[in-house]
Amino acid sequence: MTNKAMVQFDTPIMTVVLNDPDRRNALSHQVFDDFEQCLDEVETAIDSESCHVLRIRGEGPAFCAGFDLEAMAHGALPSFLERLGAICRRLRHLEAVVVAEVHGPALAGGCALVSACDIVHAGPDAAFGYPVHRLGISPAVSLATLVPGTSPGAARALTLSGAFLDADAAVRIGLAAAAHPDRAALEDAVTTLCDRLAAMDAATLRATKRFQNELDGTADGDVFVASLAASLAIASSDEFRTRIERVIAKKRAKETDRD
Amino acid sequence: MNTIDLQTELVTLTTDGAIATLTLNRPDARNALSLEMIAAMEVGLEKIESGLDGVAVVILAGAGKSFCAGMDLKAVQDDPILMGDMLRRLAAVSRRIRRLDYPTIARVQGAAIGGGCGLMVVCDFSFAHPEAKLGYPEVDLGICPAVVAPFLVKRIGAGKARAMLLAGGTMGGEAGFDAGLATHLVAMDELESATIAFAERLAKGGPEAIRATKRWLNELDGSLDDEQLSKGAEISAELIQTEDAQARLRTLFKR
Numbered sequence: 001m002t003n004k005a006m007v008q009f010d011t012p013i014m015t016v017v018l019n020d021p022d023r024r025n026a027l028s029h030q031v032f033d034d035f036e037q038c039l040d041e042v043e044t045a046i047d048s049e050s051c052h053v054l055r056i057r058g059e060g061p062a063f064c065a066g067f068d069l070e071a072m073a074h075g076a077l078p079s080f081l082e083r084l085g086a087i088c089r090r091l092r093h094l095e096a097v098v099v100a101e102v103h104g105p106a107l108a109g110g111c112a113l114v115s116a117c118d119i120v121h122a123g124p125d126a127a128f129g130y131p132v133h134r135l136g137i138s139p140a141v142s143l144a145t146l147v148p149g150t151s152p153g154a155a156r157a158l159t160l161s162g163a164f165l166d167a168d169a170a171v172r173i174g175l176a177a178a179a180h181p182d183r184a185a186l187e188d189a190v191t192t193l194c195d196r197l198a199a200m201d202a203a204t205l206r207a208t209k210r211f212q213n214e215l216d217g218t219a220d221g222d223v224f225v226a227s228l229a230a231s232l233a234i235a236s237s238d239e240f241r242t243r244i245e246r247v248i249a250k251k252r253a254k255e256t257d258r259d
Numbered sequence: 260m261n262t263i264d265l266q267t268e269l270v271t272l273t274t275d276g277a278i279a280t281l282t283l284n285r286p287d288a289r290n291a292l293s294l295e296m297i298a299a300m301e302v303g304l305e306k307i308e309s310g311l312d313g314v315a316v317v318i319l320a321g322a323g324k325s326f327c328a329g330m331d332l333k334a335v336q337d338d339p340i341l342m343g344d345m346l347r348r349l350a351a352v353s354r355r356i357r358r359l360d361y362p363t364i365a366r367v368q369g370a371a372i373g374g375g376c377g378l379m380v381v382c383d384f385s386f387a388h389p390e391a392k393l394g395y396p397e398v399d400l401g402i403c404p405a406v407v408a409p410f411l412v413k414r415i416g417a418g419k420a421r422a423m424l425l426a427g428g429t430m431g432g433e434a435g436f437d438a439g440l441a442t443h444l445v446a447m448d449e450l451e452s453a454t455i456a457f458a459e460r461l462a463k464g465g466p467e468a469i470r471a472t473k474r475w476l477n478e479l480d481g482s483l484d485d486e487q488l489s490k491g492a493e494i495s496a497e498l499i500q501t502e503d504a505q506a507r508l509r510t511l512f513k514r
Binding site: 097118119120148149150151174175177193196197200201203204205207208209211212214215216 | 397398399401402403404405408409412415416417418419420421422423424425426427428487490491494498501503504507
């Protein structure tokens with residue numbers, strides 16, 4: 001484990017911290033590896049009845065900036081989409097209340113993660129959105145949880161436009177439950193919420209979450225499979241390859257200029 | 260104003276022109292929903308369902324300082340089976356309110372908590388005031404709010420409902436309006452007049468057209484899905500009957 005994602009344990013609250021701050025917690029092979037391992041630990045703790053609240057936050061300036069560009073240029077996109085889809089599904093089916101603390105940008109894959117959480121609190125620098133069509137990537141994988149979590153209309157506008165939403169706008173469409181004026185207020189509110197949830201009965205919360213999943217159609221695995229398939233269908237397209245190469249070339253040129 | 264005899268004082272039903280008002284009338288208990296109260300609502304609903312002359316709109320109201328403080332579980336604290344039955348019957352009453360052929364308006368003053376908030380959002384419209392106290396603190400008490408979840412999801416959307424029901428707690432009238440629990444927010448001293456003015460406006464619509472629209476809306480949003488609505492009540496009922504939940508409630512009632 002490279003500690004690009006870490007899990008902290010304070011029974012019955014577990015906290016998963018995305019921990020690649022220099023790369024704005026972009027989802028890379030290593031971040032995925034460690035994130036998945038963290039979730040394994042969370043699931044083990046849930047099974048042994050020592051966890052029923054999961055808090056997720058990011059270290060550094062961003063919550064999560066989406067997929068790692070370099071890795072995508074080297075053919076990682078299909079596997080990244082599969083791993084992201086699987087994590088979203090795990091978060092939704094986890095028998096714990098999942099609380100996201102979003103202090104900075106949560107974009108593309110990062111926004112997908114947020115949409116799969118149960119309760120989202122956002123800070124002043126939060127930004128949500130899917131600026132990915134310009135890369136030739138479809139954010140369809142996120143729709144399994146984004147559509148029921150917001151509304152069909154809001155999800156359509158957000159994914160198709162590529163626009164960014166701030167914390168207040170995210171609250172308006174239902175993607176976030178609360179917006180906070182500063183980082184300290186965000187952290188305090190999430191801590192208070194997690195402590196309250198921790199004091200509640202695990203079986204009651206589990207039953208409530210399960211029925212919510214049934215009501216909004218996410219109890220079923222089919223919607224996750226279909227959403228992933230829609231993104232995967234164009235993950236090896238020429239359009240994507242051309243566009244990602246162009247983006248990487250631009251990035252290289254910028255780095256060379258700086259040197 | 261006509262008063263229709265329901266053979267009970269726990270709920271009253273009056274008509275005034277095009278407006279019928281069904282009033283929860285147990286003000287000393289903040290209109291908490293006891294088994295008797297739910298039974299009285301069933302009688303009132305039967306009268307409304309069988310048709311009231313000239314009526315075009317139904318207002319659901321509570322007498323006294325509060326609209327409805329939720330389920331009166333304390334009254335049946337020694338009988339978990341009965342608690343489960345109350346939840347099932349509340350779900351059935353909610354379903355009947357939803358399916359009335361008249362547009363419905365909840366007029367909410369003071370508290371609309373738990374099952375009371377459930378009654379508020381099952382109505383087509385709900386009027387509240389800034390000092391109102393709204394929400395679903397069920398999970399705080401170790402009770403599963405599945406019984407109220409379906410209509411909350413239909414009112415405010417699944418994402419917002421998920422966060423609200425899992426986080427528990429209550430909120431003021433303004434936050435409730437922002438969250439979509441209330442469709443209208445007015446000053447407390449204008450609550451009654453504003454509700455009546457709105458009801459009178461609704462009453463001007465063609466009753467057949469309104470009925471057709473409401474029926475189609477109910478079909479579209481799953482309000483006719485008996486299986487799903489019953490399942491919510493079953494989940495809540497089963498959970499409340501467990502020894503764990505009963506122990507928590509006993510501690511709560513002792514306070």
